[in-house]
Amino acid sequence: MTWSLRPAEPADIEPLADLRAEVMRADLTRLGRYDDHRVRQRLRDAFTPSHTSIIEIAAALAGSITLRPAADRHWLEHFYLAPQHQGQGLGSAILARARHATVSLIVLQGSPARRLYERHGFRYESEDPIDVTMTRQPL
16 A cells, blocks of 8 residues: 655645544444544644644545654654554554654553554553553654
8 A cells, every 4th residue: 555644734624523533433432422523623623734744545535643742752643544544554654654752642441543552662651531641762
């Protein structure tokens, strides 16, 4: 599969909000926390095009990834892959590129994505009833 990254633009916000709702629906429903408006609004409120890359396959939206810099690490946020592109190695290929800094992320309790993050060196840091925080040190 050939894929590419391009810088996000303000016009990407609504397609990404829809993608987030689609990708997170099952886990948020399982946790009793799915709200169609809220799941989209959380992306709108946090969307920062300057830190976000759009993942494309054949010039079509396949996902997104945000690496937001902080004082002592980067936060991996809004990493979504369209369902038809999951389980094919795309997430692994993208995560393999960001190995130069300490990276932390938050994953929903029970999400299958946690296994992907663990395979790529992310380790448990803390949790609450909804979220698990994980961190990976640079190579």
